[in-house]
Amino acid sequence: MSTLRDAAMNSKAWPFEEARRVLKRYEKKAPEKGYVLFETGYGPSGLPHIGTFGEVARTTMIKKAFEVISDIPTKLICFSDDLDGMRKVPTNVPNQDMLREHEQKPLTSVPDPFEEFDSFGDHNNAMLRRFLDTFGFEYEFYSATDFYKSGRFDAVLRRAAEKYDEIMAVMLKSLREERQQSYSCFLPIHPETGRVLYVPMKEVNAKEGTITFDDEDGREWTLPVTGGNVKLQWKPDFGARWAALDVDFEMYGKDHSTNTPIYDRICEILGGKKPEHFTYELFLDANGEKISKSKGNGLSIDEWLTYASSESLGYFMFLKPKTAKRLWWDVIPKMMDEYHQQLRAYPTQSLEQQLNNPVWHIHGGNPPESKMVVPFSMLLNLASVAGASDKDGLWGFIKRYAPEATPETHPDLDQAAAFAVRYYHDFVAPERQFRLPSDSERAALLDLVAAMKSPEAALAQIARKNAEAGSDEALPEADFHSDDFLQTVVFAIGKNHGFENLRDWFKALYEVLLGQSQGPRFGGFIALYGVEETVGLIERALNGELVQG
Structure with missing residues (x-):
């Protein structure tokens, strides 16, 4: 060794x-x-x-x-x-x-x-x-x-x-x-x-x-x-x-x-x-121009730290220093999530891999444990649908999703929740544009509602997808608290409703339910926000309430 x-x-x-x-x-x-x-x-x-x-x-x-x-x-x-x-x-x-x-x-x-x-x-x-x-x-x-x-x-x-x-x-x-x-x-x-x-x-x-x-x-x-x-x-x-x-x-x-x-x-x-x-x-900056002290274009130090952790900024600095990088608001969520992905991977890596991991260099060889049980991008979406005005508005959902988590035991998650609410109100909310679903999307959303209301309906969707794919894979245990099970259900419904490219199905979910073209792993979002709450969100979207604002 x-x-x-x-x-x-x-x-x-x-x-x-x-x-x-x-x-x-x-x-x-x-x-x-x-x-x-x-x-x-x-x-x-x-x-x-x-x-x-x-x-x-x-x-x-x-x-x-x-x-x-x-x-x-x-x-x-x-x-x-x-x-x-x-x-x-x-x-x-x-x-x-x-x-x-x-x-x-x-x-x-x-x-x-x-x-x-x-x-x-x-x-x-x-x-x-x-x-x-x-x-x-x-x-x-x-x-x-x-x-x-x-x-x-x-x-x-x-x-x-x-x-x-x-x-x-x-x-x-x-x-x-x-x-x-x-x-x-x-x-x-x-x-x-x-x-x-x-x-x-x-x-x-x-x-x-x-x-x-x-x-x-x-x-x-x-x-x-x-x-x-x-x-x-x-x-x-x-x-x-x-x-x-x-x-x-x-x-x-x-x-x-x-x-x-x-x-x-x-x-x-x-x-x-x-x-x-x-x-x-x-x-x-956002226009591809060099940032300048005198112009004040690009992000300031204080602006980054208003919406993200100092460690995420260190991560941004580590990445490809010999490549020109766009330094604008929309890079912040990605840097937050990627930093914690690297932090979670670190303990399982070999010494050689750890020395190549950005977190070794950000923390001088002694990186901490990540307590981010909910990704930052997911917190942003939760802030959106929950209408949270502060981090306390997110913690009720977080504790149901991860009962062991508290602001005291998970300070990085608590800090990120506050960042997410701030970022959502300043950058996401003003840009949201909801739309009504197409007829085919409406049919799929109705099936998603039915699947979330009934374990039998959820398993039937998975069984139908397996049968059409010629798979004899055993059905999973119906667990509406599991990210993986809920993701499997969402995936199956997309397949069953003829979405050849499942990206189109998930894009529809994001645009209809969140008012944006990109979003989280949807099974994880349902588990975090809550099955009943997600059902209510879909029903409001189908009734046109989200478009009406």
Whole structure:
């Protein structure tokens, strides 16, 4: 039997593949700094979005995988580029006019439009940290403002002045001709206006560690590159940060991928060793467009957590990171159900299978037991037909279906019930469209009612289906509390009424009874909602009451 480390060294799960690449950096000797450094970067120009969280979640998965295959200590930092100038005002925040007065100032010098923190940068940093803390991420938060002003970047900034021509040679190759004329890797912060200036340098004095430039009014200034007087343009800043901190791993979105050679080369020019990289595909909104902090399209972190568990979001992040994924409301129920399916499968799997299971990576190798005895999609349908206004309205049905379940013993189910009611009222109810059944569907529904009222009628439907199929299979025990028996009855009636493709029969059930084209395993739905209640629902549908609203 293989050990955990042996299995991890051969696992095909992408976090282990990435962790093995990082380990190769130190095959000959351990890092001089005493640990392997994983970094995530964040530009706080707008409110944090799920993509930002995804970088930390995925990097944490790789970090945890690394800790299985190596005894070298690890550290994860979240670095905020909050000294960056606010180039435009985000459209999804208040006090737009006030913010416009502070354009081009560092984000930590822009007043907080929400009037809660010392600056807009501090506000956005706090939002990110608050969310990361709720997930229990082990990380250290680094602020560019603190690093530049405290002197922690001074050494690499002086080196950048010494290597200015080499850095500029790298950068100028990547720029259009008109941009080359005014470009400098140094961005001075104006001593009077506080604005971040995009101006060419008149002189870079490596010996003195100073830059000389003319401001927008033509006045000449000379500033030291140290002490927070100057910041680096974002591309050189990437490489400088890697060199200054000795970063071993960083992931970023596909939109950065063409810049990777630039980041790497500048890191090397400044005396560093380029880190391992991982490029992930972008998240898309409902229209297939890239989600953006400034636009506020796509889902926010808080919005996801209003309707689903944090673990379901972690599951979404684990899946196929190199494939572009649509990040919209309708993915939430699927992620909730698939996460718990994987959680239920975990205890029965081999060690190799467990290491490939997303829940191992979501929970750092220690996944909990799933208590979701009712799938989330089923809870949504139950909320629909029960007209529940809160989770308590679902628990009466749940306890009849699973008598051993209580909110205290099944907290994940209790949480999911609340999510389901909220999700149903906000997204399902407004879109429901009931229809009347066709004549053939009406006949089948009447037989379904008769079968649910009488065990004899139910068994007769199964016997008829078996006879037409030439099967001599013994009839099951009639048990209206059993998902499987009820599903067999529904299936038999569909067959007996000539539905060649049973999808059409189930689609009819969903459209007539639930007002939607997709739905749950119907036998399980009947068992959860109740046989008598389902009979009443069908009779209301046959009478046209559901269409009338």
